[in-house]
Amino acid sequence: MIGKLIAKIKKTEAPIVVGLDPMLGFIPERIRQGAFQDLGETLEGAAEAVYRFNEELVEALCDVIPAVKPQIAMYEQFGVPGVAAFKRTVDLCHAKGLLVIGDVKRGDIGSTSAAYAVGHLGRVGVGGKSYAPFDEDFATVNPYLGSDGVKPFAEVCKENNKGIFVLVKTSNPSSGEFQDQPVSGKPLYELVGEKVNEWAQDAPDPEAEGYSEIGAVVGATYPEMGKRLRKIMPKSYILVPGYGAQGGRGKDLVHFFNEDGLGAIVNSSRGIIAACKQEAYASFGEDHFAEAARAAVFDMKKDIAEALGW
Amino acid sequence: MIGKLIAKIKKTEAPIVVGLDPMLGFIPERIRQGAFQDLGETLEGAAEAVYRFNEELVEALCDVIPAVKPQIAMYEQFGVPGVAAFKRTVDLCHAKGLLVIGDVKRGDIGSTSAAYAVGHLGRVGVGGKSYAPFDEDFATVNPYLGSDGVKPFAEVCKENNKGIFVLVKTSNPSSGEFQDQPVSGKPLYELVGEKVNEWAQDAPDPEAEGYSEIGAVVGATYPEMGKRLRKIMPKSYILVPGYGAQGGRGKDLVHFFNEDGLGAIVNSSRGIIAACKQEAYASFGEDHFAEAARAAVFDMKKDIAEALGW
Numbered sequence: 355m356i357g358k359l360i361a362k363i364k365k366t367e368a369p370i371v372v373g374l375d376p377m378l379g380f381i382p383e384r385i386r387q388g389a390f391q392d393l394g395e396t397l398e399g400a401a402e403a404v405y406r407f408n409e410e411l412v413e414a415l416c417d418v419i420p421a422v423k424p425q426i427a428m429y430e431q432f433g434v435p436g437v438a439a440f441k442r443t444v445d446l447c448h449a450k451g452l453l454v455i456g457d458v459k460r461g462d463i464g465s466t467s468a469a470y471a472v473g474h475l476g477r478v479g480v481g482g483k484s485y486a487p488f489d490e491d492f493a494t495v496n497p498y499l500g501s502d503g504v505k506p507f508a509e510v511c512k513e514n515n516k517g518i519f520v521l522v523k524t525s526n527p528s529s530g531e532f533q534d535q536p537v538s539g540k541p542l543y544e545l546v547g548e549k550v551n552e553w554a555q556d557a558p559d560p561e562a563e564g565y566s567e568i569g570a571v572v573g574a575t576y577p578e579m580g581k582r583l584r585k586i587m588p589k590s591y592i593l594v595p596g597y598g599a600q601g602g603r604g605k606d607l608v609h610f611f612n613e614d615g616l617g618a619i620v621n622s623s624r625g626i627i628a629a630c631k632q633e634a635y636a637s638f639g640e641d642h643f644a645e646a647a648r649a650a651v652f653d654m655k656k657d658i659a660e661a662l663g664w
Numbered sequence: 665m666i667g668k669l670i671a672k673i674k675k676t677e678a679p680i681v682v683g684l685d686p687m688l689g690f691i692p693e694r695i696r697q698g699a700f701q702d703l704g705e706t707l708e709g710a711a712e713a714v715y716r717f718n719e720e721l722v723e724a725l726c727d728v729i730p731a732v733k734p735q736i737a738m739y740e741q742f743g744v745p746g747v748a749a750f751k752r753t754v755d756l757c758h759a760k761g762l763l764v765i766g767d768v769k770r771g772d773i774g775s776t777s778a779a780y781a782v783g784h785l786g787r788v789g790v791g792g793k794s795y796a797p798f799d800e801d802f803a804t805v806n807p808y809l810g811s812d813g814v815k816p817f818a819e820v821c822k823e824n825n826k827g828i829f830v831l832v833k834t835s836n837p838s839s840g841e842f843q844d845q846p847v848s849g850k851p852l853y854e855l856v857g858e859k860v861n862e863w864a865q866d867a868p869d870p871e872a873e874g875y876s877e878i879g880a881v882v883g884a885t886y887p888e889m890g891k892r893l894r895k896i897m898p899k900s901y902i903l904v905p906g907y908g909a910q911g912g913r914g915k916d917l918v919h920f921f922n923e924d925g926l927g928a929i930v931n932s933s934r935g936i937i938a939a940c941k942q943e944a945y946a947s948f949g950e951d952h953f954a955e956a957a958r959a960a961v962f963d964m965k966k967d968i969a970e971a972l973g974w
Contacts, residue, residue, distance in 0.1 A: 377775070378790070386791075395791030427772055427779040431788050433797030434751050438744045461806065462737055462769055463836035465687070469737040478741050480688070481696075481705030487743030496771065498808040498831060500838035521808060526773035528810035532856065535847035542845060542852065549841065 355491050355517040356569065356591055357561030359453055360616060362420030367664075368655050369611075371455060371593070372415060372647070373623025374408055374443060375425040380628045381407045382640045401435035404428070407643075408443045411627055412450050414644035418651055421453040421491075423593075423621055444490055455593065456490030459521065461503045471510035475518075492517045494571060494593070497546050501553075508557050508568060517559070517567040517591075522546050522583060525573025525596030543579065547586040554590045563616065565591055572610065574602025574620065581609035584617065592618045598625025598654070604661030611662060620658060626650045665801050665827045666879065666901055667871030669763055670926060672730030677974075678965050679921075681765060681903070682725060682957070683933025684718055684753060685735040690938045691717045692950045711745035714738070717953075718753045721937055722760050724954035728961055731763035731801075733903075733931055754800055765903065766800030769831065771813045781820035785828075802827045804881060804903070807856050811863075818867050818878060827869070827877040827901075832856045832893060835883025835906030853889065857896040864900045873926065875901055882920065884912025884930065891919035894927065902928045908935025908964070914971035921972060930968060936960045 363369050378386065381403050389403035412422070429440035447454050460470040474493045477484045495507050495518045507518050523533055523543040533543040547570065554566035566589045572580045574596035584592065592610050596602040597620050610618035629635040629650035630643040638646035658664075673679050688696065691713050699713035722732070739750035757764050770780040784803045787794045805817050805828045817828050833843055833853040843853040857880065864876035876899045882890050884906035894902065902920050906912040907930050920928035939945040939960035940953040948956035 375776070390791055395793045397788075397790065397795050397797060400788070400790040425772075425776055425779075427770070427776045427783070431779040431783040431797060432790075433783065433788075433795065434744070434748045436783070436797070437747045441744050459772055459806075460737070460769070462735075463834065463839075466685070466735055466737045469687075469735075469741040473737070473741040473743065473746070478707075478710070478743075480707065480710040480742075481700055483705045485707050485743065487707060487741060487746070496769075496806050496808055498806055498842060499834050499836060500841035500843070502836040502838040524773065524809050526809060526812040528812040529773075531810035531859065532808060532852065533810070535845075535852060535855065537845035537847055537852070542842065542847070545845065546842065 355515050355559065356565045356567055357559045359420060359591070359619070360562055360565065362453060363619065366418055366420050368419050368651070369619050369658065370419050370651065370654055371421045371423045371619050371621045372419055372626045372651065373423045373425060373457070373621050374411065374627065375428045375623045376404045376407050376627065377428065378403065382643055384641060397433045397435040401429070401432045401439035404432070404436070405439045405442050409446065410644040411647055412446055412452065414648045415651060416450040416452055418648065419452070421455055421619070422447050423455040423457050425457040425623070441488055444488060453491045455492040455494070455519070456488065457494050459494050459496050461496030461499055463499050463502045464506065467503045468506035468510065471507040475507070475516040476510040476514050492519060494519045494521065496521050497549070501549070504553060508553055511557060511567045517569060519569040519571050519593040520546070520550050522550060522570040523572045523576055523579050525575045525600050525602070529573065544582065544586060547583045550590055551587040554587060563614070565589055565616070569593060571595065574606050575600055577606040577609060584609055584612065588612065594618055594620045598622040604657035607658060608661055615662065615664070622654055626654070665825050665869065666875045666877055667869045669730060669901070669929070670872055670875065672763060673929065676728055676730050678729050678961070679929050679968065680729050680961065680964060681731045681733045681929050681931045682729055682936045682961065683733045683735060683767070683931050684721065684937065685738045685933045686714045686717050686937065687738065688713065692953055694951060707742045708745045710742045711739070711749035714742070714746070715749045715752055719756065720954040721957055722756055722762065724958045725961060726760040726762055728958065729762070731765055731929070732757050733765040733767050735767040735933070751798055754798060763801045765802040765804070765829070766798065767804050769804050769806050771806030771809055773809050773812045774816065777813045778816035778820065781817040785817070785826040786820040786824050802829060804829045804831065806831050807859070811859070814863060818863055821867060821877045827879060829879040829881045829903040830856070830860050832860060832880040833882045833886055833889050835885045835910055835912070839883065854892065854896060857893045860900055861897045864897060873924070875899055875926070879903060881905065884916050885910055887916040887919060894919055894922065898922065904928055904930045908932040914967035917968060918971055925972065925974070932964055936964070
């Protein structure tokens, strides 16, 4: 699957993923009120508003980006109808040719991790039939439980041609509390990075120019650490959150990439989907939020391309 | 909420939680076939089978245990219908007077962690109304992202009288890969335990005999570490997985409890819900799995009471 992602990044010339993390406050009045009129001020109504918001975004962006990253928490907050809107969003994105990175940060042990992996990336058997329940292309995985938590995902990836991104160094201010702790002369995140590299060796994608189905998450807000982790995990794609609203800029991203110009994909969520709320894109107006998002994607592409010297 | 849990533990004399982690293989043929006849060999059919299995278990156990711990991965593996069965299970357990620990191991940052917290433990606003989407009483939380990930849960707990259990030392064989790494002269899990203790200070439950809404997960399979962590987090209830099928025994549990006889609640999943598959309970037969589960609960209570000298 990482090979497919690389092909799409090349085609769109955009090492960019857009985070579909809609909060109700981002959604224009006309969409919210329309959904509430149809389904009431209910969880179903809220989930429908989220889905309609995504529909306009996906329509406006599907030809200029390779992938989206829906954050499942933003859907789970609306309960079962929210989770159904997550699944509808995955299907919609696939129909529009976008790859989907499920930002689910799951992680458990043994058969439980396997159940998450099957649910999000694999197929589950029911009697004589089998189904792909959520059917994302990639998922994010939390490593705190060690290999027992990650390997079941790696197995499911192998069987289903899917990929994962393991949290190594997250973009938030307090990520250092545990991740930066020095262990045997290096920070914990480097040890996690070494493990990711080990898991990555076992999961090559033959169509991915040497890259593995096992990638990593490293925040744009920590460029020096990204530089070091880039070397520790040469075969792993790095999913880079923290660009834009969290403070990361194009120049911070240079060392997340390999010399082949590949190896990283940069996420922006609010910076794109709520672009119309920024001064630079305010002239689009709330009703044209999707066009504002498209303009913000072009600016982000330019910022990254300039930083990389493309 | 931890006060309510303590009251129920005292009433049932059972510091026990039963893991509702049904795999299709645990579910008797008659239930599976009944659900498939009604809804087909579909995700809906599988989810219905899971729910009906839980119904019989809950009916058989609700007067002898204080709480259940559904593992959401086992529901997510059946997609949206599975997640709906999770929610129906939460509601069913509440109707039968059981507290519900959602074993969701969520964890993200800032507004995303807040969205998970709201979805599982809080209330979400939709227009002029508000809803409790999943409405568990407790949730498990992964600490890898640091305070940014845990504090939004703590806030939602305060507002809604709910609680969390933060993963400190998990029960699986590879948990030591990262959790046992020595940092500043102590293992990482102790540092996480110290943080849990810090968060716990800010979240007292006035009805809980000094205990806090912020608890911890420490595996029964590591009794010596449990002993140490018990002292580091005196105000935190410890949720102890790993009893039974994973190898933990009553005598391993002694030091997870405080001298007041409180402070720990021990989980068993397969050991109870699939008891009829063990030799000791095989005479019940598959169709009477719920009675086998009840017998296994009585044996577990006895094992723990003897170990604690009750």
